[in-house]
Amino acid sequence: MVHDPDNDGNETEHRADIDANNDGDVADASDTDWDGDSVFDSGAYLVDPVGRALATNPASLGLLPRFHGISAIAANAVPTIAQFEALAMLPDIWQPIFQSRVASQNNGTFTISIPSGTDLTNLTTGQVRNTANPNNPRYRMVLLDSTGKNAAIKDLFQITDNAGTANDDLIWQDTTSPTTLPLPSGFTATNVKVEAQERRYTWLLTVRKNSGGTTAVDVVAFFERSFRAQDEFVYGDPANAGTSAAYSVNSAGQATSNGYDGDPGVSGVDDDSDGTTDNNTELGWPGSDDRRTIAVSWTPGSDPQPFIKQGGFLLDTVAGNWYRVVQYTESTTAGTASIVVDRDLVPFSTGISTTPRLVFYRGVLEVYPLGMRMTP
Numbered sequence: 564m565v566h567d568p569d570n571d572g573n574e575t576e577h578r579a580d581i582d583a584n585n586d587g588d589v590a591d592a593s594d595t596d597w598d599g600d601s602v603f604d605s606g607a608y609l610v611d612p613v614g615r616a617l618a619t620n621p622a623s624l625g626l627l628p629r630f631h632g633i634s635a636i637a638a639n640a641v642p643t644i645a646q647f648e649a650l651a652m653l654p655d656i657w658q659p660i661f662q663s664r665v666a667s668q669n670n671g672t673f674t675i676s677i678p679s680g681t682d683l684t685n686l687t688t689g690q691v692r693n694t695a696n697p698n699n700p701r702y703r704m705v706l707l708d709s710t711g712k713n714a715a716i717k718d719l720f721q722i723t724d725n726a727g728t729a730n731d732d733l734i735w736q737d738t739t740s741p742t743t744l745p746l747p748s749g750f751t752a753t754n755v756k757v758e759a760q761e762r763r764y765t766w767l768l769t770v771r772k773n774s775g776g777t778t779a780v781d782v783v784a785f786f787e788r789s790f791r792a793q794d795e796f797v798y799g800d801p802a803n804a805g806t807s808a809a810y811s812v813n814s815a816g817q818a819t820s821n822g823y824d825g826d827p828g829v830s831g832v833d834d835d836s837d838g839t840t841d842n843n844t845e846l847g848w849p850g851s852d853d854r855r856t857i858a859v860s861w862t863p864g865s866d867p868q869p870f871i872k873q874g875g876f877l878l879d880t881v882a883g884n885w886y887r888v889v890q891y892t893e894s895t896t897a898g899t900a901s902i903v904v905d906r907d908l909v910p911f912s913t914g915i916s917t918t919p920r921l922v923f924y925r926g927v928l929e930v931y932p933l934g935m936r937m938t939p
Contacts, residue, residue, distance in 0.1 A: 579606025625880020
């Protein structure tokens with residue numbers, strides 16, 4: 564999943580290219596261009612089964628390629644909802660839809676009948692997941708016996724909303740792909756609860772391969788992740804000309820501005836103990852905000868307002884680094900923001916990008932670094 568995320572059998576093609584003479588071009592004879600495209604690759608990408616299926620731009624996010632990571636499907640295929648849910652979603656969150664008493668049970672036809680008064684207006688065979696509709700939400704029936712102590716759970720594949728006073732039928736066999744799924748011997752259902760599976764908790768991986776032969780992986784956990792275009796809007800992307808993003812460090816990691824507090828080093832502190840507070844010799848002092856400040860701008864009314872909040876996360880879509888917002892100031896009328904993050908900004912390698920491209924995600928619960936591992 565990490566080293567061959569598109570399942571094409573090639574574990575080396577996603578490595579960071581080696582620019583031996585540091586000229587920003589890996590087409591030189593002394594350089595190593597792993598995929599042979601004469602373009603300097605950062606070695607960063609997303610393993611994002613959910614996004615590969617549902618995102619507005621499923622193939623990439625900023626400069627980060629997006630892969631499905633599913634070994635059971637072909638390279639660059641688009642996963643079905645059932646496939647990505649099986650891999651990248653917490654499966655045990657179910658939302659009650661309705662409950663009813665059971666009028667009759669027919670094990671031979673895999674059918675539970677319920678009184679006709681049940682409102683099935685918003686629930687039809689065409690809306691539940693079955694072979695004919697694999698991307699529909701998944702529904703299930705929780706069947707209870709008269710004691711309330713015994714239960715059976717069956718996926719709901721078909722619904723027959725009979726006219727008039729006839730009972731309505733809930734069927735737990737997919738007729739287009741029939742499988743015998745009997746209830747336990749002797750089990751008689753007296754009540755049924757119908758529930759829909761919720762896509763509440765999901766994950767993606769950010770992978771960063773460096774030219775030195777190691778790979779860093781982060782697991783990012785989401786709560787009710789959104790795939791609206793504005794929720795994966797990339798600030799600083801040339802395609803979004805009304806936006807910009809800038810780091811307070813250069814490509815060597817050196818501070819280029821006084822940071823969020825406006826002073827070199829830590830504001831009001833004589834960091835280098837030379838008898839003068841906040842002089843230029845303190846610029847970039849370790850632990851100050853000089854190397855942790857990001858400036859973002861956008862065009863109000865044309866571009867979506869970035870989702871910036873204290874404790875929230877942003878993703879650098881050039882090299883795949885995540886940062887947590889420590890503090891920020893924002894002008895929604897001017898379309899500007901200054902942001903301090905939780906660690907020193909990671910500069911971009913020569914030849915990849917000169918400016919950051921950022922996404923401010925909603926619903927990120929936490930980013931979990933899995934540490935370093937060797938690259939194949």
